Amino acid sequence: MAATQQRLFGTNGVRFVPGVTHDLDFVISLAEAMGTYFGSGEILLGQDGRLSSPAVANAAVSGLLSSGRDVAEAGLVPTPALQYGVKTLGFKGGVMVTASHNPPQYNGLKVSGPEGVEVPHLDEQRIEKIYFDKSQTRADWKSIGVARGEPSVVRNYLNGIRSKVNIKAIADRKFNVVMDLGDGAQSVAAPYLVESLGCKLVTLNSVVDGSFPGRGPEPTPDTLNDLSAAVKSTGADFGVAYDADGDRAIFCDENGRVLWGDQSGCLLADFVLDRNKGGTVVTSVASSQAIEAVAKKHGAKVMRTRVGSVELASTILERGAIFGFEENGGCTYPPHIAVRDGGMTTALMLECLAGRGMSFSRALSFVVPRYHQAKTKVEVSRKKVDAVLKAVERQAKGEVERVDGLKIWTEERSWVLVRPSGTEPIIRIFAESETQEGADQLVKKFERIVKSASS
Numbered sequence: 001m002a003a004t005q006q007r008l009f010g011t012n013g014v015r016f017v018p019g020v021t022h023d024l025d026f027v028i029s030l031a032e033a034m035g036t037y038f039g040s041g042e043i044l045l046g047q048d049g050r051l052s053s054p055a056v057a058n059a060a061v062s063g064l065l066s067s068g069r070d071v072a073e074a075g076l077v078p079t080p081a082l083q084y085g086v087k088t089l090g091f092k093g094g095v096m097v098t099a100s101h102n103p104p105q106y107n108g109l110k111v112s113g114p115e116g117v118e119v120p121h122l123d124e125q126r127i128e129k130i131y132f133d134k135s136q137t138r139a140d141w142k143s144i145g146v147a148r149g150e151p152s153v154v155r156n157y158l159n160g161i162r163s164k165v166n167i168k169a170i171a172d173r174k175f176n177v178v179m180d181l182g183d184g185a186q187s188v189a190a191p192y193l194v195e196s197l198g199c200k201l202v203t204l205n206s207v208v209d210g211s212f213p214g215r216g217p218e219p220t221p222d223t224l225n226d227l228s229a230a231v232k233s234t235g236a237d238f239g240v241a242y243d244a245d246g247d248r249a250i251f252c253d254e255n256g257r258v259l260w261g262d263q264s265g266c267l268l269a270d271f272v273l274d275r276n277k278g279g280t281v282v283t284s285v286a287s288s289q290a291i292e293a294v295a296k297k298h299g300a301k302v303m304r305t306r307v308g309s310v311e312l313a314s315t316i317l318e319r320g321a322i323f324g325f326e327e328n329g330g331c332t333y334p335p336h337i338a339v340r341d342g343g344m345t346t347a348l349m350l351e352c353l354a355g356r357g358m359s360f361s362r363a364l365s366f367v368v369p370r371y372h373q374a375k376t377k378v379e380v381s382r383k384k385v386d387a388v389l390k391a392v393e394r395q396a397k398g399e400v401e402r403v404d405g406l407k408i409w410t411e412e413r414s415w416v417l418v419r420p421s422g423t424e425p426i427i428r429i430f431a432e433s434e435t436q437e438g439a440d441q442l443v444k445k446f447e448r449i450v451k452s453a454s455s
């Protein structure tokens, strides 16, 4: 493979295992390439709470300084706080040291442009080209960059969110909220946000710990049993959980039922579209068809993209969308910032429920048509992916969409999505139907097809 065809960026930034797949000298060279790409100005750098984050952040600072960029160090912050800081505090760009929801051994680097939004794929390739060509700028002693601390990032983030919601309406409802912080970076922000909005708060796993001893770095319906139990035992209005870097929020209703992010996303989309009197909503091909029904009610438009936050963010910007969401709990509210943000999502949910004046579960069943979903994944080596997709396509009888993998409509309200992962050698299978049995059967059927075509 030619050097320039090699990739470092996956679906969401560069990911690696420090000291195993890559050493810190890799981080220094890559950060030099990022600094060279930016060309001028000061870069805001933040880190999540992973065990390797201080070391990786120091190496990234060294690389940026070596390329001649100045660096402001935000310290431990949620990813959306860093990105909002880039947008509103006047930085040329941002670098976040995080591997989001990946297991504890991983770390990574995520690059944002001056709007605080992840740089587009073409610019990722420009950074990769600089790295592989070894064409990084290396400043001499008199033009090397300067580093300083930037302590205002979290305060600026919380004030930014508070300015986008009706604080009085939320405070008047005196919500009781349970929050599972998953030992992650929102521990330094989200609890203060919710308490400052007049809510009573119970927190779980709220001490930042990069070994993620609580429920692990990724919030899913399988990992949130403690949140669900705490909501029921305290009689809370709802529960919310974040991933390790705090850009995704997963909710559970007052009965402790944990929702996939596209259900809570549809509820919020309805709220935002109502207030905005229509607009465009962006979501990936993997989320529920419920959004089309919600959007129709408001005369709004739905744009479907490939899976991944970079895809969503660029479509949201291009189309001037008013809201974006993913089934993994990543919601984007562009009047705040055009990236997914667990804190902003929480504040919007509080305002949405305050306005409805009903319980979470009632609001959900009132607004969002109920579909059932099932999902699984199958290990498939990369060289077999094309053959597997061809075999899947041969089984398709209904309409096939090819935005990302194959989305096959089997009946009017049932679909299955067979999609190769962008980061791992697996194929993901998602299905949605009007009954749980229907969704389960679709997943099983296509799991068999994928397994037999890949064996």
Ligand code: MG
Binding pocket: 100, 101, 243, 244, 245, 246, 247, 248
């Ligand atoms: Mg994340």
